[in-house]
Amino acid sequence: MTNVTDQDHVLIFDTTLRDGEQSPGATMTHDEKLEIAELLDDMGVDIIEAGFPIASEGDFKAVSEISERSKNSRICGLARANFSDIERCWDAVKHAEKNRIHTFIGTSPLHRSIPNLTQDEMAQKIHDTVSHARNLCENVQWSPMDATRTEWDYLCRVIEIAIKAGATTINIPDTVGYTAPLESTDLIKRLIETVPGADEVVFATHCHNDLGMATANSLAAVAGGARQIECTINGLGERAGNTALEEVVMALRTRNDIMPWNTGIDTTKIMHISRRVATVSGFNVQFNKAIVGKNAFAHESGIHQDGMLKNRENFEIMRPEDIGLSGTSLPLGKHSGRAALRDKLNTLGFELGDNQLKDVFVRFKDLADRKKEVFDDDLIALMTLDEADDYLQLVSMKVTCGTGGQAESTVEMEVVGKDVIATEHGDGPVDASFKAIRAIYPNQAHLQLYQVHAVTEGTDAQATVSVRLEEDGMIATGQSADTDTVVASAKAYIHALNRLIMRREKSGPGIDAREISYKDLT
Ligand code: KIV
Numbered sequence: 001m002t003n004v005t006d007q008d009h010v011l012i013f014d015t016t017l018r019d020g021e022q023s024p025g026a027t028m029t030h031d032e033k034l035e036i037a038e039l040l041d042d043m044g045v046d047i048i049e050a051g052f053p054i055a056s057e058g059d060f061k062a063v064s065e066i067s068e069r070s071k072n073s074r075i076c077g078l079a080r081a082n083f084s085d086i087e088r089c090w091d092a093v094k095h096a097e098k099n100r101i102h103t104f105i106g107t108s109p110l111h112r113s114i115p116n117l118t119q120d121e122m123a124q125k126i127h128d129t130v131s132h133a134r135n136l137c138e139n140v141q142w143s144p145m146d147a148t149r150t151e152w153d154y155l156c157r158v159i160e161i162a163i164k165a166g167a168t169t170i171n172i173p174d175t176v177g178y179t180a181p182l183e184s185t186d187l188i189k190r191l192i193e194t195v196p197g198a199d200e201v202v203f204a205t206h207c208h209n210d211l212g213m214a215t216a217n218s219l220a221a222v223a224g225g226a227r228q229i230e231c232t233i234n235g236l237g238e239r240a241g242n243t244a245l246e247e248v249v250m251a252l253r254t255r256n257d258i259m260p261w262n263t264g265i266d267t268t269k270i271m272h273i274s275r276r277v278a279t280v281s282g283f284n285v286q287f288n289k290a291i292v293g294k295n296a297f298a299h300e301s302g303i304h305q306d307g308m309l310k311n312r313e314n315f316e317i318m319r320p321e322d323i324g325l326s327g328t329s330l331p332l333g334k335h336s337g338r339a340a341l342r343d344k345l346n347t348l349g350f351e352l353g354d355n356q357l358k359d360v361f362v363r364f365k366d367l368a369d370r371k372k373e374v375f376d377d378d379l380i381a382l383m384t385l386d387e388a389d390d391y392l393q394l395v396s397m398k399v400t401c402g403t404g405g406q407a408e409s410t411v412e413m414e415v416v417g418k419d420v421i422a423t424e425h426g427d428g429p430v431d432a433s434f435k436a437i438r439a440i441y442p443n444q445a446h447l448q449l450y451q452v453h454a455v456t457e458g459t460d461a462q463a464t465v466s467v468r469l470e471e472d473g474m475i476a477t478g479q480s481a482d483t484d485t486v487v488a489s490a491k492a493y494i495h496a497l498n499r500l501i502m503r504r505e506k507s508g509p510g511i512d513a514r515e516i517s518y519k520d521l522t
């Protein structure tokens with residue numbers, strides 16, 4: 001069993017910004033990546049996989065800047081098994097006080113057939129690339145991708161080569177979410193017992209959730225001797241996602257009697273980062289998701305409520321406060337002052353300077369005028385869905401709809417400083433409004449997702465709307481909240497368009513999106 005880390009401690013390796021962000025549609029802006037990295041660092045994540053530096057200029061810049069700003073966490077970048085990937089990765093992570101190069105290659109028969117390498121050729125490549133990474137960086141992680149479907153003998157052979165070449169962490173990915181808990185324990189245990197040098201390195205587990213077993217498989221791997229869990233906030237990730245950080249951390253904490261391993265995570269920061277990741281990725285958390293779902297701590301049924309009132313431990317194995325949910329939530333109203341607002345926002349995890357508070361207070365008053373009671377979730381929506389729309393802005397809109405007829409929407413927008421109005425008809429108010437926006441700002445973006453959620457209860461509840469657009473392979477998500485669902489929808493659509501324009505501007509050499517959008521209109 002590994003002797004290089006405290007046996008009671010499990011390292012938390014967060015890959016929200018790499019494996020999570022890789023999920024189609026979950027792309028984040030540069031500033032959002034920096035913000036999430038800061039929250040991860042602050043909550044005690046041991047290693048942050050900040051991106052895949054060779055993948056794009058944007059990824060390189062994000063990993064470099066996260067490295068420069070990191071305070072406590074080790075910053076890691078991903079690299080394929082070639083020298084240019086590894087060098088690019090090092091160039092990005094070298095700015096961090098603590099850094100790591102993570103290099104990988106697919107070792108299963110299926111994955112070996114893609115570069116068409118024999119077992120010997122691949123073994124040589126692993127030796128060369130891990131040695132190269134280790135010459136650049138003293139902390140190197142190596143992953144045999146699709147390890148759980150790699151032949152046992154070959155897996156042992158390549159892990160031994162990677163350790164001899166200088167890898168300090170060996171990660172065992174269950175790339176397609178294929179393994180099961182008993183197998184996961186057994187695999188790690190046998191690898192540690194069998195591979196020469198295994199006790200000199202940390203074994204890590206990296207699970208995907210295709211069969212809904214990622215959390216169980218990760219914990220089972222720890223029981224087998226792994227001392228690093230790779231995970232993402234909200235389980236964000238391709239297909240069914242990755243192991244959810246909040247699940248493994250809270251499971252280890254709540255059932256420490258049978259899983260006696262600790263993490264360094266400040267669990268009270270979980271809820272805030274969960275909401276931020278949901279907002280910036282555009283992937284809402286399902287209501288019944290373990291730990292961070294809206295209903296995870298709600299006890300609706302009569303029997304449960306009665307039991308809860310007698311003794312909360314009847315139905316609660318964790319306290320809401322443990323993950324940063326405030327216990328009681330008395331709503332604010334239009335008579336609430338600035339101090340009460342600041343106080344409430346602090347308990348929700350938002351710390352504001354005086355100027356920021358001034359600005360938020362104006363928007364809070366506006367909301368309180370439209371809504372009698374402003375609940376915690378309303379404030380979170382207000383704080384997190386504040387669109388900074390640079391290019392296109394909604395000025396006003398008027399919608400008429402009725403039974404049996406088509407809806408009509410008149411939208412007024414500011415497009416790069418110019419006021420434009422359009423009226424369109426459609427199959428319902430949202431359809432008519434989106435058509436009017438398209439008439440004002442013609443675009444080919446394909447609407448991939450349109451989702452509405454009520455933030456709180458009641459007919460005056462705010463609606464949060466998510467819109468995902470795709471244009472030439474580029475994806476952008478927009479979100480907004482308003483007490484009027486149609487207004488929230490229009491704002492979310494405009495938000496997504498603004499992000500598409502921003503992306504186009506960043507990816508096109510020398511192209512000024514403001515120019516394009518303006519010309520499109522004239
Ligand atoms: O799932 C996987 O195999 C990965 C590797 C790059 C570690 O994400």
Ligand code: ZN
Nearest residue numbers: 019175206208
């Ligand atoms: Zn993965």
